[in-house]
Amino acid sequence: MVSGGAGRGVVGLERALQGVVETGRGAADVVGVAATRLLKVVPADIWCAVLLDPSTLLDTGGVHESGFPERVMPRLFEIEHVEQDGVDNLRALTRRAAPVSSLKASTGGAIESSAYYRDILQPLDMADELRILLRERGRTWGLVVLCRSTDSAPFGSRDLAAARAFAAPTTRAVRRSLVVTGTDEGSAPDGPGFVVLDAAQRVVECSPSAERLLARIELGGAAGRPKSCPYAVRAVAAAARAGHPGTTARSxxxxxxxxxxxxxxWRLFTAPEPVTMVAIGSAEPGMLIALVLEAYGLSERQRRIAQLVLHGWSSEEVLAELHITRNTLNDHLEKIFDKVGVRSRRELTAAVFSRHYLPRLGLGPLALDGRLTAPPPAA
Structure with a gap:
């Protein structure tokens, strides 16, 4: 059970984050407000909050002003997304039941055994790191990272308990912010752009279109620095380098x-050294529909049914497609309506289209990043 101080902080956090969501501000503002309040209960010397694409676990933005210095970021991305190594690696954390973890505790006190500690924390005179997953129903929407220096006490059980209490309301608010702010149908005036990154994640080539698009993304690092690149772009580039030749990473x-x-x-094996190409362009509405439905908290089966309903399929067509009973379908529809806040199929369609500007939907099941996936098994 969380201590009284942490418990009161959570109640205040719920109200504060609801206010952020209701004003239509984005998910980055949500995690920023939440982290600021968390720091009053769990102090840290370095901290950052990262938003993640639930389907790829790659960065989609965040708050980095008080985070790691620029010089360590290439190695940090390499450990996190290429090597995917370490007891508290992001992907390892998502497979655990607990949403919080202290690196010192995870290594059993032998923190020097961690490459992440040796290459990232130790050179910065940091002695411990606390990671907090923003996770709900198996989907990870973000990560809050707190670090303490050698002059500060390591994170203890009370810190972890307070962090656990902050995780759930923050995750709910992030998900709600996606529902409230929705998606857009805006387009880039001159089409997609291309960025070329070298092995050190430095920008070596950048098209004029990409420059304009990059200027619209939060850098996540030192603003205005020449050759700097947003962390979200560098994360997807690191994922491409980690894959097999010809692999395309998406975010x-x-x-x-x-x-x-x-x-x-994707990676290009050129002389004198390989480079990574990143294409940047407007996301089509069809790429975001699965993320929108996920943001409402729908299960995989409920998302599939919602997609079919939004496309105008009748109950008989849905029953034949999914091989389920009418009672099962009605039960799923009732839960869908409740989560979206509507009372009928017509209201469901009106709500999703009016809130998220989705002119048309594909029939195939979609991953959160818009890729077609295999049909789900029958219930």
Missing amino acids: QVRTRDGHWLALHA
């Missing part, structure tokens, strides 16, 4: 003005 990132951009990265 999405939200701009300062609330629009979504799609990122596609």
Whole structure:
């Protein structure tokens, strides 16, 4: 059970984050407000909050002003997204039941055994790191990272308990912010752009279109620095380098003005050294429908049914397609209506289209990043 101080902080957090969501501000503002309140209960010397694409676990934005210095970021991305190594690696954390973890505790006190500690924390004179997953129903929407220096006490059980209490309301608010702000149908005036990154994640080439698009993304690092690149772009580039030749990594990132951009990265084996290409362009509505439905908290089966209903399928057609009983379908529809806040199929369609500007939907089941996936098994 959380201590009284942490418990009162959570109650205040719920109210504060609801206010952020109701004013239509984005998910980055949500995690920023939440982290600021968390720091009053769990102090840290370095901290950052990262938003993640639930389907790829790649960065889509966040708050980095008090985070890691620029010089360590290439190695940090390499450990996190390429090597995917370490006891508290992001992907390892998503497979655990607990949403919080202290690196010192995870290593059993032998923190020097961690490459992440040796290469990232130790050079910065940091002695421990606390990670907090923003996760709900198996989907991870973000990560809050707190670090303490050698002059500060390591994170203890009370810190972890307070962090656990902050995780759930923050995750709910992030998800609600996506529902409230929705998606957009804006387009880039001159089409997609291309960025070329070298092995050190430095920008070596950048098309004029890409420059304009990059200017709309939060850098996540030192603003205005020449050759700097948003962390979301560097994360998807790191994922492409980690894959097999020909692999394309995909992600999405939200701009300062609330629009979504799609990122596609792949590696080119050129002389004298390989480079990574990143294409940046407006995300089509069809790429975001699964993320929108996920944001409402729908299960995989409920998302599939909602997609079919939104496309105008009758109950008989849905029953034949999914091989389920009418009672099962009605039960799913009731839960869908409740989560979206509507009372009928017609209201469901009106709500999704009016809130999220989705002119048309594909029939195939979609991953959160818009890729077609295999049909789900029958219930």
